[in-house]
Structures are given as C-alpha cells and as structure tokens.
Amino acid sequence: MEKDVEEFTVSISSHRRHESETNVNPSGSSRRIDQAVLVRNANKSYGVGKNRCAILEGLDMTVKRGSIYGLLGASGCGKTTLLSCIVGRRSLNSGDILVLGNEPGTPESGVPGPRIGYMPQELALYGDFTIKETLQYFGRIYNLRTAFVDSQLEFLSSFLDLPPSDRYVKTLSGGQQRRVSFAVALFHEPELLILDxxxxxxxxxLRRSIWDHLIRQSVDHGRTVIVTTHYIEEARQATTIGMMRSGRLLAEESPNNLMRNFRRPSLEDAFLKLCMDEQQTESMVNASISNATIQNTEEAQQQQPQGDSVDYAEGVVSQTDVAETSVHRQRHSNSRGSIDSATSSSSNATFNLGISDSTGAKIRKRKNHSLKLSLPSIHRLGALIRKNYLMTFRNFGIFVFIYLMPAFQATVFNVTLGHEPKGLKIGVVNDELDPSQGRTCNYTTDCSYSMLSCRYLRYVKDNIIQIPYDNISDALVAGKKGHVWGVIHFGHNFTEEFEVRQSEGDSANLKNIIRSRISINMDSSNQQIDVFIQKWLLEAFGDFFKDFMRACQHEPEAGYIPVEFLDPVYGKKDTPFTEFMAPGLIISIVYFMAVSLTAGVFVSERKQGLLDRCLVAGVTMTEILIGQLINQFSILIGQTTLVFLCMLLAFNIPCHGNLALAVFITFLQGFVGMCFGLLIATFCDNENSALLLSQASFLPFTVISGVCWPIEGMPPYLRKIAYSMPLTYAIEALRCVFARGWGIERPDVYLGIIISVAWILALLILCLIVLRIRKYAR
Incomplete structure (x- = not known):
C-alpha cells in the first residue's frame, strides 16, 4: 500500500512539473488563445440543505485547440453536467469557463451557436422526420446554403452508412438513430465538437471509422473534439485524456504519459490504478484528520487551565479546524494535480484563466446581458415553424383529434345540456273519483263546476307522466322509494270548495281555501327537475283557469295573479339554459385545448433532449416560444371555426351581435390558453405533470369563471377571485355579444378584450423569466 501511494505521489509530481513548465505565462493571454476550452475551479451542485448533492468539485480542465480530448469516467461522475456547462445549457455555482476564448452565453463567444456541434446522450431526434428532413432542419437553423446541405447529406450518409434518406427516424434501429444524431453534430463542420x-x-x-474521421478533423482542419466514452481503450486515439471521478478530474494527460506514469500496459489498467490510489488517499486523509483531532484534543486538555471550559472548547475547535484544513488542502492537491494547493480557489481561477478584475467585471456584465431578450432570427424562426407544422400534420390521428375534439365537445354539450327533461313520473291521488265507478275521470269543457280536478290534469304538460294512486300514503311511499318525482293530491270536495271560493271571493273562509287547494309533495333532491315540474304545474293551472273563465264568458285574466312578464329586453321569455352556457363553453373549450396541447408539446420536446439540442445550436427561447405560438394559433383557427359552425349552424345558438367580434374575443382567449400552457411547461419536467396540472385547472376555472352559473350567486369574497380569473371577463364579453348584441364600445365588451391582452403579455413575460431563472439556477 505504501508503495502504491509513493507511485501515485511521483506521478502527480511529474504531472505538476509538466504543467508548470508549459504554462508559465502569468498573464494567461497566450494560453487563452491556445485553449479551446478552459475550466477552472468549477463547482456545481443540485438541491438544497440536506438534499444538496455536489456534482462538480473544484474541477480544472484544459482542452487545447485542434486536439481530441477524451473525457473518461463512470456514469454519474459529472461528465454530462460538465459538458452542459461548457455548451451554455447550465451554469456553475462557482468557478469559470472559457469556450473558444469567451464565456459561454455571451454574444462574442458564439456558444451556444454554430461554432459548436453537440451530440447529447439522448437521441434528441424528431421521430416523425425523415433523415433528410432532420439534417435540412438543422441546416436551416444554421442558415446553411442548399448546395452545402445536399453535399453534407451525401457525404455523411456514405461515411456513417446511414439508411436511405427518406426513412423516418422512428423506423430506424437504436444504432442507426445514434448515427443520425452523430451526423447532426458533424453536419455544419463546427470549430468545437462535443460528443457525449x-x-x-x-x-x-464504424466506431473505428468515426475515430479516424475525428482525427482527420483535428489534424487536417484544426477542429477541437471533446468526446466521452465508456470504451476506455478507444480513447487511446485521443490527444489528451481527462479521467473523472466523483466530480473531480483525477488526471489530465496524453494516453501514453498516463500509462507510463502509472506503469500500466493499458488505459483501463491506468484508470483503475488511479481510482484505487485516489480511494486509498481519501482513506489516509480521513485517518489523518481523525488522528490530528485526537492529538490536538489531548494537547489542549494538558495545556488548558482548570475551570476555563469555554476557552478550552474554543481552543480545541480552532486547532482541529486548522488540522482539517491542512489535510483537506493536501487531499485536494493530490486529487486535482493543482500547481499550488495553498492558493485560494478564487485567486487560482483568476491566475489560470488570466482574468483581471476588470475582465471579471466585463464577464459579469456579459452574464447580465445574456439575460436580455434578443431579436428573433428569421431563418431560425422559419425552421422552427416548418418543424412544428410537420410534426402536427404527420401524425394523422393526433391531427384529427386536435381539430375535431372541440367540435365533438360542443356537440356533446348541446345534445346533453339545457334541454327540458322528459318522462318524469308524478303520482296523482284524486279523492274526487268514486271507487265504485272504477275511478273514471269524466269532465266537461263547458262552464260547469264538475270534476275540475280532471279538467286541470288535462292541461299538465306531456313531459309529466301521471301515475294514479288510490290513497296518499301509497303515493308518498312511492315518492320516498324514488318511483315518482312528486305527488299531486285533490280533496274529496275539491270542485265544490273551488266553486265556493270563486263565488265568495275575498269572503272565503280559511277552511274553504285549504280544501280548494291542489296539494303537491315534491322530491326536491334534484333542483333542476324540481324547478321544471313546479313551472309546468303552475303553467297548467294558468291555462286551465283561463280556459274555464273563457267558457263561462268571463274575462280570462280576471282573478289570475296580477303580475305580467312582458317581452324581455334581451333574449326570450323561455331562454334555454344552453344559450346562457354557450359563450362560456365556447371559450372554455378553446382555452383548455390550447393549454393542454401547448404544455404537452413543449414538455415532450424538452424531455427528449430536443429543446437542449436546438438551444445549443443557437436557437433562442424567444424563437421557440414564437414558433410554438404561431403553430398553435393556426390550430386555434381551425378549432374555433369548427366550434362556431357547430354552435351556430348545427344547434342554432343565436348570435345577436357582431360575429367577427365574437370570434376575435375567442381567439384572444385561445392565445391566453397557449401562454398559460407554456408557463405550465416551464415549471414541469415531464408530460404527465404538465397535463395533470393543466387538467387540474379546468374545473376551478370553469366553475369560478361563471361558465355554468352566474357569478352573482357566489359569496362576495369569491367574486373578487372570480373576476381575477383569465376567463371571466372574456366570457361575460362574449355573452354580451351573443345575447345582447353589444359592440366593442360597451365597457363589458372592451374590458374582456383588454384584460385578455393583459393576461397574454403577463404570461409571456412570466414564461421568459421562469425559463431564464431555471436555466441559470440549474
């Protein structure tokens, strides 16, 4: 064991001498020109508190221009995170990175952008694209000429032995898809090629051909390649090898020097030896820390005066901290191969990068500048829009579902809601009928007080099915069992008592009034059915009484309730509930379809690595948002058109106002839904959570926004919440256009438009802010 530690110390010392001899320029300017990638004191962690996990710890990395850098390490050691920081998709918690002479993300670096080619671990390919369309898509992003795109397609197809270019990516095998992904990274011949x-x-x-091609690109064209691999021995062809373990770079040297320094015949043996030495060194360091703590404690106990417990405790802690710090520096120096482990991490990073205070201030200024919005590129935006349309129309089943689902929902709504219920059973107990005569209901239509109960029942609407019962107790039992919705009861002398009441008028006594009543017991568990039955029974009595008065040559309206509902200001006397709900339903269908589709598509691209690949290629988040919005807006046009055709033509929902204004309000709400879907997608990392969140918002928004019930029926405190919802004012505006025929000059209408526009702007700004924060917080 001591011999292995000695060998490890000798190899690290040799590596330090080599590094100090080749990098002696304190200014660092020439080094920055010679280095394609320079990383100093990189620290990156995820999580907070007890869940905090360090991924990169004090990592230094130097990649020379025109070289092939092989980055080796076990899964989970931080390779992919390091590459993501290099390409500008993640940021370090501390430390510095220069790529091609500038910090990633600054306008001067061109990274992300066309100067870099990136192949992530994920395939990051569009399955509904052909191979040719995939390469043409990235060619448009890079604004490459058509002739160059065609020549590269021909060359890479031959070189990588790709299937026919008209094959869809989703039909390829895993190895073939990986080769297409590799072709995308090579396609535009970047200065820096990063392959995960x-x-x-x-x-x-083919693996050998790929490495031969990378070597030619490096030697003949001066391009820099960083490649990670699990096949350690194939990395022997690299110019420099970086061996990672637990977020640190254990060694950074040429393959031959690594095998010579560790006296091993292969890279795999050298890597294994290095890992074993590192593990032994960590064990020794931990033991040294423990021994130093015990020794310092014993010395402090011997030197500490009696009775000074507070100073004694402080002395032990101070000496222990010094010991731990000293040993930690020794371990950090051995593991990284640093030139000077006693130098602080910030000054060491500044020395190695050659960055002065003013330059550091400039870089901080660039970071702030990178957070600002940039104008979208026409060629990139065109490529994104074309891609979105192809993805939408290629899947015919999804395409039909997207366009027909809103119309189907509107159809179901009109068929099932707002119609009068039919076949409602009502129990009838008529004690006027003589049981000996078979309870036959005989009545006349002239002016005679005879069997008025039967005469009244003649006017009851056909929606009610009359079920006769012999006595009131049986009828009530049937009602309790749910066999009937209510019970109508006529007394023994109903007709005679009714005649007395009519003749005596205001002089009628209370007993007469009670006996002349039609008693009704209702099952009010269903409020809507209860309302309909009460309405029909009252209407039946009105029709019965008017007909009877007319038969007796009296004024039909005499003696009836002295309240008259004349023609309504807006709508009809019997406005169907469907017409009330139609505006709210139109907006809610369009809104929530936009939310679900936009959130699902955006999250799906990010999960598959497609979003990261496009961003590394130089596409900005603003361009991606605009591309998605344009694509979803075209879908919104089709959906809205079908919904309006279904509502207005198929089911005759009247629109008394300007139809173009109604469509415009609906479009705005669809746009609000798209923006809300994008906001959901920025928070969620997978399709399930995005769709669940979008669907979870459906019921609260529908209920609170007044789609199915007037907002005036809510408690006062809930009304304030209702009017803060994005749908509320728009629904009220559309309802005013449909039912009242109002125009944009009315406050209720233009407020719906203004508030919809305000929601669109607010949600888009929130999307951009969240995306920027999440990017720089990762």
Missing part, C-alpha cells in the same frame, strides 16, 4: 458517448451501440468497424 457517440459510439454507444455502434459496431466496431
């Missing part, structure tokens, strides 16, 4: 495990699933012959 490009040879996984590739046969040995």
């Amino acid at each position: 495990e490009p040879t996984v699933g590739v046969d040995p012959l």
Whole structure:
C-alpha cells in the first residue's frame, strides 16, 4: 500500500512539473488563445440543505485547440453536467469557463451557436422526420446554403452508412438513430465538437471509422473534439485524456504519459490504478484528520487551565479546524494535480484563466446581458415553424383529434345540456273519483263546476307522466322509494270548495281555501327537475283557469295573479339554459385545448433532449416560444371555426351581435390558453405533470369563471377571485355579444378584450423569466 501511494505521489509530481513548465505565462493571454476550452475551479451542485448533492468539485480542465480530448469516467461522475456547462445549457455555482476564448452565453463567444456541434446522450431526434428532413432542419437553423446541405447529406450518409434518406427516424434501429444524431453534430463542420458517448451501440468497424474521421478533423482542419466514452481503450486515439471521478478530474494527460506514469500496459489498467490510489488517499486523509483531532484534543486538555471550559472548547475547535484544513488542502492537491494547493480557489481561477478584475467585471456584465431578450432570427424562426407544422400534420390521428375534439365537445354539450327533461313520473291521488265507478275521470269543457280536478290534469304538460294512486300514503311511499318525482293530491270536495271560493271571493273562509287547494309533495333532491315540474304545474293551472273563465264568458285574466312578464329586453321569455352556457363553453373549450396541447408539446420536446439540442445550436427561447405560438394559433383557427359552425349552424345558438367580434374575443382567449400552457411547461419536467396540472385547472376555472352559473350567486369574497380569473371577463364579453348584441364600445365588451391582452403579455413575460431563472439556477 505504501508503495502504491509513493507511485501515485511521483506521478502527480511529474504531472505538476509538466504543467508548470508549459504554462508559465502569468498573464494567461497566450494560453487563452491556445485553449479551446478552459475550466477552472468549477463547482456545481443540485438541491438544497440536506438534499444538496455536489456534482462538480473544484474541477480544472484544459482542452487545447485542434486536439481530441477524451473525457473518461463512470456514469454519474459529472461528465454530462460538465459538458452542459461548457455548451451554455447550465451554469456553475462557482468557478469559470472559457469556450473558444469567451464565456459561454455571451454574444462574442458564439456558444451556444454554430461554432459548436453537440451530440447529447439522448437521441434528441424528431421521430416523425425523415433523415433528410432532420439534417435540412438543422441546416436551416444554421442558415446553411442548399448546395452545402445536399453535399453534407451525401457525404455523411456514405461515411456513417446511414439508411436511405427518406426513412423516418422512428423506423430506424437504436444504432442507426445514434448515427443520425452523430451526423447532426458533424453536419455544419463546427470549430468545437462535443460528443457525449457517440459510439454507444455502434459496431466496431464504424466506431473505428468515426475515430479516424475525428482525427482527420483535428489534424487536417484544426477542429477541437471533446468526446466521452465508456470504451476506455478507444480513447487511446485521443490527444489528451481527462479521467473523472466523483466530480473531480483525477488526471489530465496524453494516453501514453498516463500509462507510463502509472506503469500500466493499458488505459483501463491506468484508470483503475488511479481510482484505487485516489480511494486509498481519501482513506489516509480521513485517518489523518481523525488522528490530528485526537492529538490536538489531548494537547489542549494538558495545556488548558482548570475551570476555563469555554476557552478550552474554543481552543480545541480552532486547532482541529486548522488540522482539517491542512489535510483537506493536501487531499485536494493530490486529487486535482493543482500547481499550488495553498492558493485560494478564487485567486487560482483568476491566475489560470488570466482574468483581471476588470475582465471579471466585463464577464459579469456579459452574464447580465445574456439575460436580455434578443431579436428573433428569421431563418431560425422559419425552421422552427416548418418543424412544428410537420410534426402536427404527420401524425394523422393526433391531427384529427386536435381539430375535431372541440367540435365533438360542443356537440356533446348541446345534445346533453339545457334541454327540458322528459318522462318524469308524478303520482296523482284524486279523492274526487268514486271507487265504485272504477275511478273514471269524466269532465266537461263547458262552464260547469264538475270534476275540475280532471279538467286541470288535462292541461299538465306531456313531459309529466301521471301515475294514479288510490290513497296518499301509497303515493308518498312511492315518492320516498324514488318511483315518482312528486305527488299531486285533490280533496274529496275539491270542485265544490273551488266553486265556493270563486263565488265568495275575498269572503272565503280559511277552511274553504285549504280544501280548494291542489296539494303537491315534491322530491326536491334534484333542483333542476324540481324547478321544471313546479313551472309546468303552475303553467297548467294558468291555462286551465283561463280556459274555464273563457267558457263561462268571463274575462280570462280576471282573478289570475296580477303580475305580467312582458317581452324581455334581451333574449326570450323561455331562454334555454344552453344559450346562457354557450359563450362560456365556447371559450372554455378553446382555452383548455390550447393549454393542454401547448404544455404537452413543449414538455415532450424538452424531455427528449430536443429543446437542449436546438438551444445549443443557437436557437433562442424567444424563437421557440414564437414558433410554438404561431403553430398553435393556426390550430386555434381551425378549432374555433369548427366550434362556431357547430354552435351556430348545427344547434342554432343565436348570435345577436357582431360575429367577427365574437370570434376575435375567442381567439384572444385561445392565445391566453397557449401562454398559460407554456408557463405550465416551464415549471414541469415531464408530460404527465404538465397535463395533470393543466387538467387540474379546468374545473376551478370553469366553475369560478361563471361558465355554468352566474357569478352573482357566489359569496362576495369569491367574486373578487372570480373576476381575477383569465376567463371571466372574456366570457361575460362574449355573452354580451351573443345575447345582447353589444359592440366593442360597451365597457363589458372592451374590458374582456383588454384584460385578455393583459393576461397574454403577463404570461409571456412570466414564461421568459421562469425559463431564464431555471436555466441559470440549474
């Protein structure tokens, strides 16, 4: 064990001498020109508190221009995180990175952008694209000429042995898809090529061809390549090897020097030896910390005067901290191969990068500048829009579902809601009928007080089915069992008592009034059915009484309730409930379809690595948002058109106002839904959570926004919440256009438009803010 530690110390010392001899320029300017990638004191962690996990710890990395850098390490050691920081998709918690002479994300660096080619671990390919369309898509993003795109397609197809270019990516095998992903990274011939495990699933012959091509790109064209791989021995062809373990770079040297320094015949043996030495060194360091703590404690106990317990405790802690700090520096120096472990991390990073205070201030200024919005590029925006349309129309089943689902929902609504119920059973107990005569209901239509109970029942609407019962107790039992919705009871002398009441008028006594009543017991568990039955029974009595008065040559309106509902200001006397709900339903269908579709598509692209790949290629988040909004807006046009055709033509929902204004209000709400879907997608990392969140908002928004019930029926405190919802004012505006025929000059209408526009702007700004924060917080 001591011999292994000695060998490890000798190898690290040799590596330090080599580094100090080749990097002696304190200004660092020439080094920055010679280095394609320079990383100093990189620290990156995820989580907070007890869940905090360090991914990169004090990592230093130097990649020379025109070289092939092989980054080796076990899964989970931080390779992919390091590459993401280099390409500008993640930011360090502390430390510095320079790529091609500038910090990633600054306008001067061109990273992300066309100067870099990136192949992530995920395939990051559009399954509904052909191979040719995939390469053409990235060609448009990079604004490459058509002739160059065609020549590269021909060359890479031959070189990587790709299937026919008209094959869809989703029909390819895993190895073939990986080769297409590799072709995308090589396509625009970038200065810096970053490949995350490009040879996984590739046969040995093609793997050798790939490495030969990378060597030619490095030697003949001066391009820089960073490649990670699990096949350690194939990395022997790299110019420099970086061996990572637990977020640190254990060694950074040429393959031959690594094997010579560790006296091993292969890279795999050298890597294994280095890991074993590192583990032994950590054990020794931990033991040294423990021994130093015990020794310092014993010395402090011997030197500490009696009775000074507070100073004694402080002395022990101070000496222990010094011991731990000293040993930690020794371990940090051995693990990183640093030039000077006693130098602080900030000054060490500044020295190695050659960055002065003023330059550091400039870089901080660039970071702030990178957070600002940039104008979208026409060619990139065109590529994104074309891609979105192809993805939408290629899947015919999804395409039909997207366009027909709103119309189907509107149809179901009109067929099922707002119609009068039919076949409602009502129990009838008529004690006027003589049991000996078979309870036959005989009545006349002239002016005679005879069997008025039967005469009244003749006017009851056909929606009610009359079920006769012999006595009131049986009828009530049937009602309690749910066999009937109510019970109508006529007394023994109903007709005679009714005649007396009519003749005596205001002089009628209370007993007469009670006996002349039609008693009704209702099952009010269903409020809507209860309302309909009460309405029909009252209407039946009105029709019965008017007909009877007319038969007796009296004024039909005499003696009836002295309240008259004349023609309404807006709508009809019997406005169907469907017409009340139609505006709210139109907006809610369009709104929530936009929310679900936008959130699902955006999250799906991010989960598959497609979003990261496009962003590394130079596409901005603003361009992606605009591309998604344009695509979803075209879908919104089709959905809205079908919903309006279904509502207005198929089911005759009247629109008394300007139809164009109604469509415009609906479009705005669809746009609000898209923006809300994008906001959901920025918070969620997978499709399930995004769709669940979008669907979870459906019921509260529908109920609170007044779609199915007037807001005036809510408690006062809930009304304030209702009017803060994005749908409320728009629904009220559309309802005013449909039912009242109002125009944009009315406050209720233009407030719906103004508030919808305000929600669109607010949600878009929130999307951009969240995306920027999440990017720089990762």
